[in-house]
Amino acid sequence: MTTAPTAVDDTAITDVVAAEAPGLNRTWSKIAFWGIVIFVVGYCGVLLAAMGVQVFGNEKPCPLCMLQRYAMILATIPAMWIVADALRGKLTRARYASGLGMSIVAATCGGFESTRQILLHIASKTDPGYGSAVVGLHLYTWALITFVIVILFCGVALICSGSVIPEAPTDGALRTLARVIEIGFLAVIAINVVLIILLEGFSWVLPDDPTHYKLINDLGFGLH
Amino acid sequence: MDIIIMIVLMATAICAWRGLSRKVVMTLWVIGLVLMLGLFKYHVTSPLHLNF
Numbered sequence: 001m002t003t004a005p006t007a008v009d010d011t012a013i014t015d016v017v018a019a020e021a022p023g024l025n026r027t028w029s030k031i032a033f034w035g036i037v038i039f040v041v042g043y044c045g046v047l048l049a050a051m052g053v054q055v056f057g058n059e060k061p062c063p064l065c066m067l068q069r070y071a072m073i074l075a076t077i078p079a080m081w082i083v084a085d086a087l088r089g090k091l092t093r094a095r096y097a098s099g100l101g102m103s104i105v106a107a108t109c110g111g112f113e114s115t116r117q118i119l120l121h122i123a124s125k126t127d128p129g130y131g132s133a134v135v136g137l138h139l140y141t142w143a144l145i146t147f148v149i150v151i152l153f154c155g156v157a158l159i160c161s162g163s164v165i166p167e168a169p170t171d172g173a174l175r176t177l178a179r180v181i182e183i184g185f186l187a188v189i190a191i192n193v194v195l196i197i198l199l200e201g202f203s204w205v206l207p208d209d210p211t212h213y214k215l216i217n218d219l220g221f222g223l224h
Numbered sequence: 225m226d227i228i229i230m231i232v233l234m235a236t237a238i239c240a241w242r243g244l245s246r247k248v249v250m251t252l253w254v255i256g257l258v259l260m261l262g263l264f265k266y267h268v269t270s271p272l273h274l275n276f
Binding site: 063064066067070071073074077078080081084085088090095098102105106109112113116119120122123182185186189190192193196197199200204205206 | 225226227229230231233234236237238240241243246249250253256257260261263264266267268272273274
């Protein structure tokens with residue numbers, strides 16, 4: 001006579017690991033939290049750099065460039081969600097895992113978009129690439145590198161999610177820092193909203209090679 | 225379309241930040257993803273003739 005297998009709950013697994021290596025889980029849980037925070041900060045930096053090139057370098061992003069920004073934001077929202085839930089003390093293993101999965105899906109889609117743009121410029125033998133290069137690589141090539149890093153990071157975090165889930169600091173200053181980073185990410189998205197409204201104007205989609213802020217022209221000011 | 229996508233992404237991020245229900249955040253996120261992929265399909269107009 002056989003008996004049905006019993007369900008193993010997450011808490012039991014965590015307790016066994018914690019008993020085998022005291023202190024390991026909590027340390028790794030804190031590292032996991034700051035790893036996710038660095039993920040959010042990293043993409044905030046990348047998006048700010050892209051906006052800096054757009055505004056100060058006067059290089060308007062093409063439609064594929066913008067699509068990669070959307071993929072970066074889509075990949076970072078679940079990470080910010082994990083940070084926010086951890087700060088509220090409501091982060092569950094299921095929500096952590098689904099957040100990482102969402103980031104992997106968004107980063108994979110972004111990787112397709114970057115790859116398409118890279119191949120587009122490889123296919124044209126005379127095309128030097130869109131925009132100027134940064135440290136020898138074009139921005140869409142850097143974008144592909146960041147998407148691959150995100151996929152690897154989230155994959156490793158998922159592998160470890162059986163015994164490690166992010167734990168937010170209880171200390172006031174570090175909690176404040178994490179909250180500032182959350183708000184910083186929201187601010188980056190808000191700036192992007194303004195920039196895309198300026199760039200697209202009253203059109204349905206962006207032109208293939210934008211050269212000016214269309215809304216300003218659409219309103220009759222004619223400034224570039 | 226780009227403006228709509230950015231507004232959906234902004235709404236998704238605010239909902240996640242405010243701690244709204246998982247269903248709301250996931251639904252908005254999926255809408256944003258589908259819109260982005262739809263726009264990607266719109267901009268991909270021709271095959272690339274590459275030989276490796």
